[in-house]
Amino acid sequence: GKSDEKTAGTSTSSGDQKLEKVSLMLDWYPNAVHSFLFVANEKGYFKEQGLDVDIQMPADTNDPLRLVAANKIDMALSYQPQVLVARGEDIPVQSFAALVRHPLNQLMVPADGSIQTPKDLEGKTIGYPSIPLDEAIVKTMIKSDGGDADKLKMVDVGWDLIPAMATKKTDALMGGYINHEKLLLEKEGHPMRTINPADYGVPDYYELVLVGSEKGLKQNSGLYKKFIAAITKGQAYVAAHPEEGLAILMNHEDKTSPLDKEIETKSLEILLPLMDAKEKPFGYQDPDTWEKVAKWLESTNIIKQKLKAEDAFINF
Amino acid sequence: MNICFGIWSTRGASGLSNASILSIKELAYSFNDGKPIFEYMSLNVNKGEFVSIIGASGSGKSTLFKLVTGLLEPGQGEILMNGQSQPKRLGTVGYMPQKDLLLPWRTVIDNVLLPVELTKQNKPKKRTEAQEWLTRFGLAEYEQAFPHELSGGMRQRVAFLRTLMMGKDLLLLDEPFGALDSLTKRNMHGWLLGLWGELAKTVLFITHDLEEAILLSDRIYLLKGKKGIQEVKINLPRPRNSELIYQPEFMSMRKELEWLIHHEN
Amino acid sequence: MNICFGIWSTRGASGLSNASILSIKELAYSFNDGKPIFEYMSLNVNKGEFVSIIGASGSGKSTLFKLVTGLLEPGQGEILMNGQSQPKRLGTVGYMPQKDLLLPWRTVIDNVLLPVELTKQNKPKKRTEAQEWLTRFGLAEYEQAFPHELSGGMRQRVAFLRTLMMGKDLLLLDEPFGALDSLTKRNMHGWLLGLWGELAKTVLFITHDLEEAILLSDRIYLLKGKKGIQEVKINLPRPRNSELIYQPEFMSMRKELEWLIHHEN
Amino acid sequence: MKTRLNKWTGEYGLFLIVVILLVSLWEWVVRQGFIPAFILPAPSAIWRSLVENRQLLLEEHLPATLKEVLIGFVISVMAGLLIGIGMHFSRPLEKVLYPFLVISQTIPLIAISPIFIMWFGYSIWSKIAVTFLTAFFPIVVSTYDGLMSGGNEYRELLQTMGANRWAIFKTVQVPLALPSILSGLKMSVVYCVVGATIGEWLGASVGLGYFSRRMSGNLQADAVFAAIFLLSLLGIVLFLLISLVEKKLLKHRFRI
Amino acid sequence: MKTRLNKWTGEYGLFLIVVILLVSLWEWVVRQGFIPAFILPAPSAIWRSLVENRQLLLEEHLPATLKEVLIGFVISVMAGLLIGIGMHFSRPLEKVLYPFLVISQTIPLIAISPIFIMWFGYSIWSKIAVTFLTAFFPIVVSTYDGLMSGGNEYRELLQTMGANRWAIFKTVQVPLALPSILSGLKMSVVYCVVGATIGEWLGASVGLGYFSRRMSGNLQADAVFAAIFLLSLLGIVLFLLISLVEKKLLKHRFRI
């Protein structure tokens, strides 16, 4: 109800032209990584493209993929490996932009602890949210570091990643983000060392991608192009004026659930370089990355059927 | 077997007609446990008659009433109302159960008006009527009381009144005055005897009080369980009044009845 | 005011002593609504006596029993047991309430054994005893029946038996035989009269049956609500038997009592 | 006025003392560091957060949740009573429905959240659907069981008065079932609060549940508990309201 | 034997027909693509997944969940009865406890799951704690309300027999409260299954809830629903068991 009214409000303020409604589902609740969306909204970049974007929050990190595939929403934020897993389960989704180009989900160990590289995890307990993908990442890391993945004890910590670590129930943590859990743990006095999976045999995957349904992307490509144009502008603005970009996000969120300014500032600092596509346009996806990630997922048995990696994405 | 006592009355005087309002033929019934309560029992009640039923505790008097009301279905035999076999008997007679069964969450007046409510009659009018009755039965003060605030006898009077409010022609009263003291009982008797002609009701009446039975009844049925049923005619002239019970004829009638009961069992 | 009837008996013969087992002094009580039920009521019951209480419906008989048992506390006045004021009276007398209050989820025998169970007595022995009583009261077949399978009179007998099983010396019986037919009632009377000497019990007995009251009692109290209480001595010789009721002395006694009741109210 | 105050103190004095003691203990435990504040914040911190966010909480989130709870409760009561009554009257219906009711309770809501969103979108109805699913079950069970609670003798009496099934139901069975039904309502109203919270987790943009989830992701435990405090308060107030209704309705019942 | 079969068919025949109809409809709807299979898989797919994972599900996860459910239920029943009885006997206790009970229900479990983990770690006890918290409330409410259900006249009778409070409680109040308590137990046992599922979500390495969450993370909807199917079945079986106990215990009650 509420968000509808808000978008309705913006559309009337534009007045003259008719806006195309677009629904977008976030991967999680709004945070620094989404600044560009709110900037694009606030600065009227969406409107310039004739779009009226309705931003939703999911119940579960997997809901966006399913709802996009079911054509209940137009686009969603998800993760590159998850897009491949979905396609492996015959869920017809495709990625059409890479937002965060490197893993945020990294192995975390106490900064003052004895664990330096993944193989030191042998015999240790690691907490993770019981997602098979996280399990595969850890195992690949240990293996590539020359350790024995079977000597590792993996504990499902449900949704309580931070308390599991903070109360020392586990020796390491998988499933936490360097721009969120790490910062929060630090703030609570538990500094963490992070180990990037990309450094230990896991392909350097895109953490955050924008997905649409195969059908939608084919039939309505114009819409997605317009959307990309708007967010490219949004991201450029955020990169140029991070403080103001963040302020727009914070301002939007203050209306319901204020964010922690300190954390989000640091988060954006971490994110901006990881979102930068350098010479390529914002959101560009490298077929090579897709290929590598698909291969790796097959090798770890997370995907059981052979996939054509190039079908999993589109570059506009 | 008919035993007739000394005094004969003309039938017309007590308002009797020969039309049968209730006629039970060769009735048999047994509860789930299989032991039969009745076997081939027959009886007949004519319009305007007052018939009492007496019998040992557990002989099946209350069960007979439940059969007549339609709460139970006879295993064998027929129950005819107004000469016709009526498959749906529920709701056709006024029944006062042995337990008062006042609804504990309703006031006295609301309990009394229950049948009126169920049959969707003109309630305000009936309410005034019920209030008059309550006064006559000595319960005027208790109109708004809840059943748990009443004494045993008061509860019984309320239950009796509730039965009257059903407005049926045939009343089945299961020990209606059992919990009343002699004085109150006398009043009720007096009221019953006095009003009898006017009301044009037929009453089937279970009691353990032989005097009461003789005083009020035209006939008495002695229920003897499986051994059958025996009819006793009471030919006292009407109008009767409660002074009757000290008369020698009455006494001897009572004695004979008592003898009958004791020696049949 | 004492009214003495024609026949005097020697007190000793009927097993009376002069020790008071229950003595009520200047009792007053009123329910929450404020209307007083008693005002300055006194009565006395000696050991071994059989005392009946009669009175109009709603005059406070059952309330009096509740006061004696300790379920209610008197507003004013004293209730002495064995000559002493006993603050905790609950559990000291055998009380049979006006409603039978059989526990519907217990069989007859388990209902009868309830007091035994509560006082943790030797149950197997008491069970045999209870079974004997059941047979004597004509309920042998119904030992394992549930209350809803019994007739009204049967329920009352079970409740009476339950009261006996409490094994108390002072019994308060609230209309114990109200729902019994005359024959069964006679049997119970016969049994009460015959066993009286042996049992060494004291009985306070509420009834509406004047004959019953005269037949069984040493004394009768007439409860007249706020107007006080009146004592009537019954000086019939003991042992008595139920044939007595047809004797002219008995008749006149009953008539006098009736007159007393009707004209005091 | 004085005596009413006294009565109130007598009734709730002990409760207040216990609450004050517990809250003090809690404050102390957290201050001493026995429990990290980000897991269980001190009452004082919760209070501060409550005051800080009061406008947001009281003017935005509380009304939104309250609306979901109330609509959800009304629907739960109506449907719960209807189903319970239906099952009482029709044995086949009972046989068919009961398993489905139990299934509806054992399915983890989060597993079917996409279905809700598919059907109801992000409107208030998806939250109300969750609220309903959480809260109607106790009403069904207690209505159905309450209606089974005997009263055969009263029923028979009314039958002899010519009452039909419906009249007997109204006049005898409902009053007899009332205590049980009210028990169910009391539970249900509490579960409505729970249901609305869960419903908001499954997708919302306003409401105390939404707020608490957002703050929880941010590790702002004090704000999370401020929202929980309001949720609990809402639950208690609604529970007490139903208890009050119960007391009124069952006033003359204690002698049955 | 024949008649028993007949009786069984009469009792459950309709249910089976409805189930078969509904399942067919469901299958058809999914096959036709009205609901995408990754949101609601077809019954046949669920069944296939169930057969495929039968060993894992039946030998590993089901027993683990069952254990949590049973231990949780036993504790809920004991504590629930005790609290309900305690509140019945002591008015101050009631005044103090009731608000806390309602609070315990309105706190979102997810918000206090870190506390459980702090206290119980990732052992079975954290799941049992969640199960308990979900399931004890209906027992408390129905026990407390059941014990309130009148019976004053019986109570008075027993008092005159010299019975103390405990004896009256045992002999009159418990039998009178039994229908209500059993209602509570029926609800509670279903909530135990829910509680165990939630408990496993909050951190576990075995159990049907764990399995369903994991499969959900892998977007394997059919496996998720296979686990849910077993959870529902577990709920129904336990519910029917309590109903059976109820029938036995209340056999002679229908005439009260």
Ligand SMILES: Nc1ncnc2c1ncn2[C@@H]1O[C@H](COP(=O)(O)OP(=O)(O)OP(=O)(O)O)[C@@H](O)[C@H]1O
């Ligand atoms: N719980 C109660 N609350 C208020 N008034 C009551 C209560 N119980 C009894 N009364 C009143 O007290 C009076 C005496 O009642 P009680 O039951 O003692 O009469 P009783 O002499 O036993 O009559 P009965 O012969 O009809 O049984 C009656 O007027 C009755 O309405």
Ligand SMILES: Nc1ncnc2c1ncn2[C@@H]1O[C@H](COP(=O)(O)OP(=O)(O)OP(=O)(O)O)[C@@H](O)[C@H]1O
């Ligand atoms: N529901 C029942 N199930 C089984 N047996 C029953 C049931 N109701 C009554 N009976 C039995 O039927 C017989 C007759 O009972 P009924 O109540 O008709 O007796 P009654 O003549 O009214 O006796 P009373 O004068 O004591 O009221 C009794 O033996 C009783 O045990």
Ligand SMILES: [Mg+2]
């Ligand atoms: Mg009878």
Ligand SMILES: [Mg+2]
């Ligand atoms: Mg009385």
